[in-house]
Amino acid sequence: MRFTRMIQKTPAAPFSGRLRAECKRPCALLLGAGLCLLLAAPRAEAQMVTADAGHTPGITVYGTGETIAKPDLVEISLRAVASAELTGDAIIKYRDTKRRTLEAFDKLKLDKLQIEELGVSLSDQASVEAMQAMWRGGMQTTNVKAKVEISSALQLRLAGIREMKPEQVMEMVGKLLDTAKDSGASIGPTPAEMNMAWRYGQQANSTLVRFIVRDLNKLREEAYENAVEDARKRARRLAKLNGITLGDVLGVQEVQVSGDDQQVVTTPWGQTIPSSKKASEPEISSEQFADIPFRVKLLVRFSILPAEAKTARN
């Protein structure tokens, strides 16, 4: 995939010209109907790259560039959750859980630790059993009392881990996780999320920690340079193999840039939904404390220089 390349020296011939005259009528009808359906189908965006590449001679190649960096911060997502039949009780439970969680991390006295609250939500709490009963096709329990659930996502970020040894990082992460668990915060997928994952036949995402690289400017520059260089190398190779001369760049399109796609998240049951987080500066992350690659993938189109004129005498 990454090394897919494409050469299009001549425009494609019109399809209609290729139809054989002796083609039988039913066949033609079927094909016609198929064409109609194809025309009616929504346009796939991925085809844009090749759609307008058909008429201009040139060499189109992908160029990929990659640089790596060690994570400089660790992120843990927590939840302060409380539920009760009385909303007043739920508020007190939520208030106490959140306060204790924040105080517990304050007591760690870690200068580079930041906690951000990403918003509070109120919802009806579904009983796991009731949910499963419904999924099994059973009757809903009618005397289940509605509960209010108050929940907020707390994002914990500890910076300055780049210079630490893996053992030190694990120790620090362990301390943060223990503090979170002991303070009453929730970590990992909720029972409802686990149920959804089960329902959709997915393995629930049990990742607790993300390691992140910010300050992507330098990485990005290097990766772009590498991608452009890679594209040029590939184009040259193709030109040489095909006996043509590579011309100027006609167009460049970004196909993939690490850290750009921050606004979607994947649920534990595999569904991609828009992120509820506010937009932040781009970053790249991994579930492991290891070098994280920053990747740039470009689609570059080069022109082909005209060949020198050849005569019969030559």
Place this chain on the structure above:
Amino acid sequence: MRPILHESLNRRHVTPPLAGMAAMLLVASFSRPCGGQVVMAAPVAAQGTDENAQKSPFTLPAQKSDVAESLAEFHRLSAKGTFERAFKELEKVQAADANALTPAADGLYMPTRLVVRRSLAELSPAGKQAYRLFHDADAKALLDSARGKDELEKLRKVFSDHFVTAVGDTAADRLGDIYFEQGEMAKAADCWQAVLTWRPESAIPRARLLVKSAIAEARGGHWSAFAAIQREVEQRHAAEMVVVGGKQVVAAEYLDAFAKKQQPPEQIAAASEAAVPDLLLPPGDAPAWQFRILPPREAAAFAQVGMNWGWNQRFSVTEMVPAVARDEKRVYVNFMGYLMALDVATGKLLWRSARLADLGTKMQQSQFHFPEQYSVVVAGETLWCVTRDVAQIGQQGQPFRIGRWEAATGKAGWNSQNVGELQQWNFMGQPLVAGDRVYLAAAKNGQGAELYALALQAADGKQLWATRLGTHQSDPTQMWQRRSPQPALLLDGGRLYIDTQAGAIVALDAAAGAIDWGFAYDSSAPDNNNWYNQPAQFTTAAPPLLAEGTLYVKGMRSDRLYAIDVSAPKLRWKRPVSESSMLAGVDRDTLYLSGDEVLAINLADQKLKWASRLPSGTGWIRPLLTADRFYQFTSRGVFELDKANGDTVRLFRGSDLDSLGGMLFTQRGRLLSVSNLAITAYALEGPARAAAAQAAQRVTLRVCFTLLDNNADLEATPHAVH
């Protein structure tokens, strides 16, 4: 090529189904995407449910419906002023079984005699006048003839049926005297309180009734009720003279002197709020000793029960914490019928009833374990257990029996298998040993839904009385895949409370077993059907708490907390709580609930003061309360919470972190933690050692005085203070 299907099936038969399927596919292809199914995860709202409607899966033995109808008709007619017809209806009620329960307000079920008396007492002045017109002569004749062997019965008749007549107060006073002489203090106090409450115009001096009532309450062990009456006497009748024991005494001075002379020291301490001092947990995690109940291989086998049968669920045996009792010398364990005694100082195994060979295999070979039904209690030098023979582990239908063992040696005494009249019973819950009696709950073999209370003679197991308490909607003996409700017993004075943990609590006369009243509370009905992949529900259970004359009830599957004034009886208040919570303790102004979160509820306004979420590994927990602290043993260690705000003062990890958590006790300067895997003792620091020893001493004193709960685990739980 022709499809194979066409070769084997007749086309005529195949075509219509295929067409149908095609049509279905066509319809399905036009249907909207199924993303909307996420909405199905929304909660099941209690739409259209009546908040005040009691939903109890336990049916109390109530009066026949026509009696209740007659009573309702009496109320309707008397409200209209048609008293003659009203009294005709009341006569039907009076003719019915006086001891059968009649539904009253707020889920209470009262004996019909009491309902009749109250109904009469609540009549309008005109109604009372009319009743006297009709019944004064009969009542006076009954009272006059109340002599000899019929005296008690006739006085009872006047008291219950003709209380509002001219002689009703006199009959109540005489009846109270008789009950007092017979030692039935609760009944005596009830008679005098009835006159004080409902007959304020009575010629019997109020101070005299108050003094007699206060003494009866004190003799019954109800010192909080005594204190309340004493306050009233000091405020309103301080200087009044009353005759007590043939002597003229000043009412207030007499009660003061009585309290100083008679009140047990631990009651004085409780009254002055000198609660158990806080524990000073050890600085390190190392235990003084640890007794591993199960080796790792067996523990792993336990954890798999329910999974290996294809159910893909956790049966309650996977999180069970064994029943434990302790005294000054030993810790006793009933682990699925294997009885053990450990030296409390060293943790050394002193004796055991059988070797724990192949227990893991036995657990996996069958499913019908009912681990919650095993219990152990120590009273003096005797160990009492509800248990099943280890050869019958997991065998469906095998009854649990009650038996006694010598605490020091493990030598077996009688058990219900060899006492003829007890062989029909399947015993449940923790026995309550008081003096020469053992109280406990049971169901007859093969009739698990019918619950009974029993009193047995401790010496030989003779059955003294058996009272039917009611009927479960779901038979607990079929509830093998989840934690079944085990009745919890509480003895206060002469009254025995039995919380079925399944939707009702019943108050009985401990002497004779008659039901004084019942209370049906909200509870969900557990589903006896078992489903594959059924999620395990976090379930806790604790006995009711009695403090300051108020009984706090929270059934194991109830999402309501109830406070009942036991003197009336009357529902004081109720409030919603989490179904998974359990009663943990009560002090002067706060009630504590535990479970996967600890809750502090202000008794004055029933508002939640604070909540503290704790890790939850097992629902088989027992927290510990001291003066200012709340301790809970969790899968992440022992949490020490500040009772003022719920904040964690300290998290003591300890050395049983492989476990799911469990129960906490103190004994002889040690903190004992009991988990699903081990019993661990930690040495308490400095003054806390003395505190724990003092607490243990207090338990001994209390047992001597009141013989309430011989499980001897009450030193730190305020519910022990009556």
